[in-house]
Amino acid sequence: MGEHLIEFIDVSKQFDTTEALSHINLYVDRNEFVTLLGPSGCGKSTLLRIIAGFEEPSNGQVLFEGKDLVSIPPYQRRVNTVFQKYALFPHMDVYENIAFGLKIAKKDKKEIDYEVSRVLELVNLKGYAHRATDSLSGGQQQRVAIARAIVNKPHVLLLDEPLAALDLKLRKGMQVELKNMQRELGITFIYVTHDQEEALTMSDTVVVMREGTIQQIGRPIDIYNEPKNAYVADFIGESNIIDGVMKRDCLAEFCGVEFECVDSGFAPNEPVDVVIRPEDLYLVPAENGKIVGIVESVTFKGVHYEMLVKSEGYTWMIHDTQMFEEGSQVGLLVKPFDIHIMKKSAGEADAVV
Numbered sequence: 001m002g003e004h005l006i007e008f009i010d011v012s013k014q015f016d017t018t019e020a021l022s023h024i025n026l027y028v029d030r031n032e033f034v035t036l037l038g039p040s041g042c043g044k045s046t047l048l049r050i051i052a053g054f055e056e057p058s059n060g061q062v063l064f065e066g067k068d069l070v071s072i073p074p075y076q077r078r079v080n081t082v083f084q085k086y087a088l089f090p091h092m093d094v095y096e097n098i099a100f101g102l103k104i105a106k107k108d109k110k111e112i113d114y115e116v117s118r119v120l121e122l123v124n125l126k127g128y129a130h131r132a133t134d135s136l137s138g139g140q141q142q143r144v145a146i147a148r149a150i151v152n153k154p155h156v157l158l159l160d161e162p163l164a165a166l167d168l169k170l171r172k173g174m175q176v177e178l179k180n181m182q183r184e185l186g187i188t189f190i191y192v193t194h195d196q197e198e199a200l201t202m203s204d205t206v207v208v209m210r211e212g213t214i215q216q217i218g219r220p221i222d223i224y225n226e227p228k229n230a231y232v233a234d235f236i237g238e239s240n241i242i243d244g245v246m247k248r249d250c251l252a253e254f255c256g257v258e259f260e261c262v263d264s265g266f267a268p269n270e271p272v273d274v275v276i277r278p279e280d281l282y283l284v285p286a287e288n289g290k291i292v293g294i295v296e297s298v299t300f301k302g303v304h305y306e307m308l309v310k311s312e313g314y315t316w317m318i319h320d321t322q323m324f325e326e327g328s329q330v331g332l333l334v335k336p337f338d339i340h341i342m343k344k345s346a347g348e349a350d351a352v353v
Contacts, residue, residue, distance in 0.1 A: 004027045004028070004030075004066075005032075005064065005065060005155065005156065006027065006028040006051060006063065006064055006156070007026070007028075007061075007062070007063040008025060008026040008027070008047070008061075009025060009060055009061040009062075009063070010023050010024070010025060010060040010061070011023070011024040011050070011057045011059065011060030011061070011062060012057065012058050013043075013055065013057050013212075014058045019212055020043050020046045021043045021046055021047065021057070021212045022211075022212045022213050024060070024213075024214060026207060026214060026217065028156075028188060028190060028205075029188070029205075030188060031186050031187065031188060032188055032189075032205060033188075033189045033191065033202055033203050033204045033205070034188070034190050034191065034203065034204065034206075034207065035190075035192075035193060035198070035199040035202065035203040035205070035206050036048070036192045036193075036207050036209060037194070037196060037199040037206055037207065037208050037236075038194065038208060038209035038210055038235070039210070039235075041211075042209040042211060042212065043209055043212040043213075044207075044209050045160055046212075047192075048190060048192050050062060051069070051077075051079060051158060051190065052074060052077070052081050052158055053072070053073065053077055054074065056070055057070065079154055079155065079156045080149035080150065080152060080154040080156075080157055080158070081158040081159075081160065082142075082145050082146055082157065082158070082159045082160070082162045083145075083160050083161075083162070084160060084161040084162060084165060085165075087145070088141060088148075089133070090133060090134055092133070093130050093131060093132055094120075094125065094128050094130065094133060094136075094144050095116055095129040095130060097133060097144055098116045098119060098120070098144065098147045098148045098151050099112050099116050099151075100148065101151060101152045102115060102116075102152065105152070116129065116151065117129075119147040119150055119151045120147060122150075122184065122185070123143040123144070123181070124143065124177070125140065125143050125144065128144075137170075138165055138166050138170065139166055139170045139173075139174060142162060142166065142174065146178075146181070150187075153187075155187060155188065156188045156189075156190060157182075157185075157187060157188070157190070158190050158192075159178075159189060159190070159191045159192065160192045161192055161193055161194070162191075163175070163178075163193075163198065164193075164195075175198055175201045175202050176201075178202060179202045182202075196235065196237065199220065199236075200223075200224065201220075203220055204219070205217065205218065205219065206218060206219070206223045206236075208235060208236065210231055210235075215228065215229060215231055216228040216229070216232045224236055224237055226340070227239075227275065227340065227342070229342050229343070230273040230275060233275040233340065237277065238277070238278055238317060239275050239276070239277055239278075240275070240276045240278065240316055240317055241273055241275050242254045242255065242273070242274045242276075243271065243272075243273065243274070244272050244273070245269055245270065245271055245272065246266035246267070246268070246269070246270045246272050246341060247269060248268055249263075249265070250262060250263065250264055250336075252272065252274060252339060252341055255291050255311060255312045255314060256312060259290065259334065259339055260336045261337075261339040262336050262337050262339075263339075263340070263341035266341065270343075270344075272341050272342060272343060272344060273341075273342040273344060274340070274341060274342075275340040275341075275342060276334055276338060276340070278317045278318050278319040279319040280335070280338035281316060281318045281319075281320075281332055281334055282320070282334065283307070283309070283318055283320055283324055283330045283331070283332065284331045285331060286329045286330055286331045287331065288331050288333070289330065289331015289332050290331070290333060290334075291311050291312070291331065292330070292331055292332075293309040293310050293311030293316065293329070293330060294327065294328070294329055294330075295307055295308070295309055295328050296310050298324070298325070300323075303321070304319045304320060305320055305321070305322070305323045307320065307323075307324060309330060309332065311332070316332060318332070
């Protein structure tokens with residue numbers, strides 16, 4: 001995509017006996033929107049804190065524009081952070097909050113006025129300069145926090161779950177605004193979230209993390225359509241994950257039925273995980289299906305129905321615009337390229353890319 005701005009080379013981080021990060025290899029390009037995605041405790045915020053200078057790696061190297069980042073004091077790094085709690089100064093109005101860093105940098109008043117006015121317009125708060133911060137809504141306070149972070153023109157903006165405190169409608173609106181803002185500013189955003197929809201909506205690149213390791217790195221569409229393992233498939237969107245066997249290249253067996261697929265490179269009769277998205281399953285009359293089951297429940301979701309179909313000891317989740325009655329017998333079909341075959345992992349720990 002572009003020039004590497006930040007590089008993690010075999011980075012690990014221990015806290016006492018806990019390994020928060022394990023052998024992380026990752027690069028972030030200039031002007032890229034990268035999202036670190038994973039559940040609480042997976043190490044995503046630790047990665048962010050290392051970039052900001054709040055933590056140091058136990059092992060490995062972190063480079064910024066090809067130079068060792070760890071040796072640069074936090075206050076000299078061209079990096080700013082926006083946290084979930086916006087930490088605005090309550091005794092200062094909007095203008096004073098945004099101008100704070102510029103005043104510390106001893107900029108003259110004319111430049112401060114210009115820069116504050118510029119970023120207020122960018123975050124859609126023109127006319128709010130002299131409002132008290134506690135009179136603002138959550139979304140407006142978040143915009144002030146972002147304006148304060150970008151007014152010093154950092155090379156990188158770090159965002160640690162900044163939308164978590166907002167209600168659903170406001171959060172969705174801010175997702176679009178943040179992406180537009182990043183494009184307009186032309187700077188690198190590194191965003192931390194556990195919300196897969198946020199990651200898919202805003203990012204150029206998604207980094208899926210689990211227990212201090214990277215599970216997969218890729219574009220949102222690739223992460224969704226081509227997950228590297230069952231963990232990623234389950235974490236990104238909803239999936240049917242079934243035990244199966246690769247009979248040979250491009251032929252899988254699951255639920256007692258053989259299906260053509262497009263995957264190869266497995267040993268004959270190798271046990272595998274089979275992943276099929278709910279929207280990739282087709283319900284047909286029972287006599288036309290490769291698998292036959294009974295509809296256990298039907299839930300209307302607005303644009304589609306979500307149906308659970310029980311067959312051969314497994315309950316399938318299906319998303320379809322056509323509704324089949326609860327209790328009815330149905331058939332299931334799936335196209336070869338919608339069947340994703342994953343290697344089985346040793347124990348519970350899924351393979352890391």
